[in-house]
Amino acid sequence: MKGSDFIRTVANRYASQLQLCYPQTLASFSLAKTIHSHMITFGFHPRGHLLNRLIDVYSKSSKIIYARHLFDQIPEPDIASRTSLLLAYSLSGDVKTAQKMFEETPLSIRDSVFYNAMITGYSRNEDGNSCIELFRQMLRDEFRPDDFTFTTVLGGLARVVNKVMQCKQLHGLVLKTGTGFFTSVLNALVSVYVNCGLMFEARKLFDEIYTKDELSWTTIVTGYVRNDELDAARELVDGMSEKLAVAWNAMISGYVHCNRYDEAVDMFRKMYFMGIKIDEFAYTSVISCCANAGLFHLGKQVHCYVLRTEAKPTLDFSLPVNNALITLYYKCDKVDWARQIFDNMPVRDIVSWNAILSGYVNAGRIAEGRLFFSKMPERNQLTWNVMISGLAQNGFGEEGLKLFNQMKSEGLQPCDYAFAGAISSCSMLGALENGRQLHAQLVRLGLDSSLSAGNALITMYARCGVVEASNLLFLTMPYLDSVSWNAMIAALGQHGHGIQALELFEQMLEAGISPDRITFLTILSACSHAGLVKESQYYFNLMDRLYGITPGEDHYARLVDVLCRAGKFLEANDLISSMPFEPGAAVWEALLAGCRTHGNVDLGIQAAERLIELIPHHDGSYMLLSNMYATAGRWNDAANARKLMRDRGVRKEPGCSWVEVENKVHVFLVDDTVHPEVQAVYSYLNKLVPEMKRLGYVPDTKFVLHDIEADQKERVLSAHSEKLAVAFALMRLPRGATVRVFKNLRICGDCHNAFKFMSKVVGREIVVRDAKRFHHFRDSQCSCGDYW
């Protein structure tokens, strides 16, 4: 054998061994490295095709350094090795280097494949415009676009907006160049039409494809799914002779995203019985279906099935499956199970971390959430959004705002969801100025058309007492969803505009927006605040009959509340006994509150006892019971209720009121001695009260909840936190400005009376938000009509 023949034989053997490195996995990289080092050890110098192969394998294993090292040894690299390396750079995200390589390659050695590779590079980096640009240059440089070119350019087009024209032009070119005979090109065209939402064109083209492959079917089916035409998609899938798992998976996830959970589960079951392979994708979708639909038992069954299937080793490593399981368990109130999944995961990603964080936050386990947040190795927008809105929703408004600012100081631009969280923090705090500033920032950033931020603003203005601003926003928002309508109805309700709230509800129906369970909660609250008994019963009966929404315990509780406030205790009792489930805390609390207002001590005691049984650590029930006794003058019983509370180590939430003055929040406690200007406040009140008395104000000492001497009672009354905050605001706000005060508990009856006279004396509007609703005092009247 001649020397050159020998070398050729060895080279061929190496080449066939390298062939084993495809398709590319991590293992193939080490195999390639083994083969390569074998060559080096035996003094064999790869050249030509073999060298290209090595560069290609290294490129495809993302080992650019190895590939580049070999590449640099070639004096005049040919177009094949250039293509391999160029693609490797693009796929690693380094488009700049790829582009440099492209430009440095002389026109004389370029070919169509080389152009195609660069177009692929742009496409993978989501730069559709550059795809088109290079395609045009390719034509100018007089290279023939082939089927690969069109598939890639059309694929890259997916990311471009307003592409209908380009799409039609490319379609024409496809027909002109004869590439329309390739199924791959037609599939890509169908895909772009789908992407433009032009399902009619997509379907027409699909029907014309002579030899449809798996991808043709999948593209059209997923196209319908993406454009929310699930029934059309289903019809195609049912008519398919081949049972393509991909199409079925697309259907299942489509159903899940449209909240059509029954159909998703049916499809999954059918898949199982028909013997279609259930892979990671199907499991992920069906588990996420169970999570969203609250199907705990089915979800658990699927989980067990995952554990038993022979594919378990792969599924154990599957991020999406594990992430979906985390979500399943935390949404079914099993945060600790979710955590266990998380702890057992061999690899985790940002989705896993965010899911657990949401779990803690949604369960109100804020302390754990914050700890978890601080330990996260990586955070994205969603992480911050979850933490900020979680703090706001759990009553940590100040911390929510702090975190929002921290996010900004770390150089991150908050998105509309983060703004929504910060704005809800302002709602909590009653921080109107801060909320207004956030609104202004949103406008500056062009984010003011955002639904989530807009909805948060509606609530913020209402909860800060400026319901007119909510209304203005509601009327001018470019898009509205059911949350917006619910927010506006709630806003009107809280401010006592019950009739307007109901009118808005009717408008909502006329606008074709389906009410949900929240809508009915706000409707019932609005009725409660305005004393609309008949209306509340009417809507309560409507929700199930007309909208198929089964009333939950919260709905019953609201209706009980309405009835009790109107003194209809018999009806309330009937309603409670007609409930399909055991009454929980919310129902007893409503009953108890009504009993207190109407001095129905006997029923009230029963309710309070049940309530204390159900939630022994909640201070509210002891307080209500105690207050009720106090109202009836039974001071011993009142003291006993407080003693029971103390004995059980339950602490009363201290009453406090606050008010925003010059962008700063001032907090007052009862009998306050802490606020630096409190002495001035007391003397201001001392001047004001006699004037109020001249107009008929009589301090009502039955609201003093301690058994103390009569002459001291009036002094205690005048030191209530809400009186201090209102007086402070009257002193410090500009003349004539509306006073907006917030209280964490319900307003005291004497304060309520006093503010009516106060508003007359000072000739200003006083707005007080208490734990349940708003009171607008103007000209010795309150908007609640003394009904609260």
Added chain:
DNA sequence: GTAGGGTTAG
């Protein structure tokens, strides 16, 4: 040496 489909967190 170049292309294309289905999954998870608010």
